[in-house]
Amino acid sequence: MPRSTRLLLQKTPETDNMKIMTLNTHSLAEPDYESKLTAFAGSLVQIQPDIIALQEVSQSRNASPAAPDRLPDWGYVPCSTGDIGQGSPSGPRTVIRTDNHAFNLALLLAQSGLSYEWTWIPAKIGYGKYDEGLAVLSRSPILGTSQFYITGIRDYENWKTRKILGINTRTEYGNEYFYSVHMGWWDDSQEPFEGQWKRICRGLAPLSGEQVWLMGDFNSPAHVAGQGHDLVLASGWFDAYDLAASRDSGVTVANAIDGWREQGEIPGMRIDYIWTSRRVPVISSRTIYDGTSFPVVSDHFGIITEY
Numbered sequence: 316m317p318r319s320t321r322l323l324l325q326k327t328p329e330t331d332n333m334k335i336m337t338l339n340t341h342s343l344a345e346p347d348y349e350s351k352l353t354a355f356a357g358s359l360v361q362i363q364p365d366i367i368a369l370q371e372v373s374q375s376r377n378a379s380p381a382a383p384d385r386l387p388d389w390g391y392v393p394c395s396t397g398d399i400g401q402g403s404p405s406g407p408r409t410v411i412r413t414d415n416h417a418f419n420l421a422l423l424l425a426q427s428g429l430s431y432e433w434t435w436i437p438a439k440i441g442y443g444k445y446d447e448g449l450a451v452l453s454r455s456p457i458l459g460t461s462q463f464y465i466t467g468i469r470d471y472e473n474w475k476t477r478k479i480l481g482i483n484t485r486t487e488y489g490n491e492y493f494y495s496v497h498m499g500w501w502d503d504s505q506e507p508f509e510g511q512w513k514r515i516c517r518g519l520a521p522l523s524g525e526q527v528w529l530m531g532d533f534n535s536p537a538h539v540a541g542q543g544h545d546l547v548l549a550s551g552w553f554d555a556y557d558l559a560a561s562r563d564s565g566v567t568v569a570n571a572i573d574g575w576r577e578q579g580e581i582p583g584m585r586i587d588y589i590w591t592s593r594r595v596p597v598i599s600s601r602t603i604y605d606g607t608s609f610p611v612v613s614d615h616f617g618i619i620t621e622y
Contacts, residue, residue, distance in 0.1 A: 338617035368530035
């Protein structure tokens with residue numbers, strides 16, 4: 316259903332609560348990718364999150380470019396490379412290719428009657444063959460976008476290079492900002508978590524006083540004291556999981572995955588989070604795509620939060 320002939324779905328009185336979701340998708344690197352993409356899109360048609368933040372969103376570097384004049388019909392909003400809140404794109408144009416995970420997800424959703432606006436940026440080369448990056452999808456119009464590096468390393472060919480991607484949109488609660496985040500590890504000798512967090516805080520400083528959400532893979536287990544989870548809390552952010560009136564175990568990684576295999580046996584960790592800059596009434600936080608609540612579609616489970 317092209318953008319020219321459709322309207323973004325509106326909430327009904329029965330669905331006034333906001334549903335926001337995050338997932339490290341593993342996307343094209345995931346075994347049996349096509350069937351998992353189909354299952355993921357099908358589940359979203361049922362759940363209908365208002366905001367979706369995705370990490371490890373890839374496209375093949377040698378795939379054909381998607382027709383740029385058609386992309387706006389499918390909800391694509393180019394991401395600005397300028398200041399936070401800037402609505403128009405600047406700098407080199409990002410090339411969306413035909414197997415881009417966010418693009419094909421948006422296509423499947425639109426074909427099912429569920430329309431999103433979405434943006435995507437590449438941050439680095441993944442697995443030696445992908446443009447790997449971040450995406451945010453929104454059921455309400457994207458009013459502005461922003462991106463910036465959270466690592467000192469900015470070499471596209473270095474796998475430790477990382478960015479943050481955000482949008483702002485107007486919800487029934489006012490203007491809100493939603494960022495997709497994929498951070499490094501606490502004790503990384505080149506790019507430690509603390510340095511990346513400081514860059515995030517500096518980059519988001521212009522949004523002081525605004526409602527901001529940080530959603531994604533923070534690579535820092537909640538049960539380990541004195542590391543990433545505690546640092547973010549000490550910086551004045553609120554963990555939506557802690558605020559939730561109803562919540563489950565919160566586990567988002569059930570076993571050893573890329574980046575954690577050297578840690579040995581891993582019984583389960585909560586390393587994916589949804590953080591809010593303000594204390595808000597959170598109704599629920601639960602794990603999704605864990606094999607119980609919808610099929611496993613990635614090496615991470617997702618989180619869905621309602622507020």
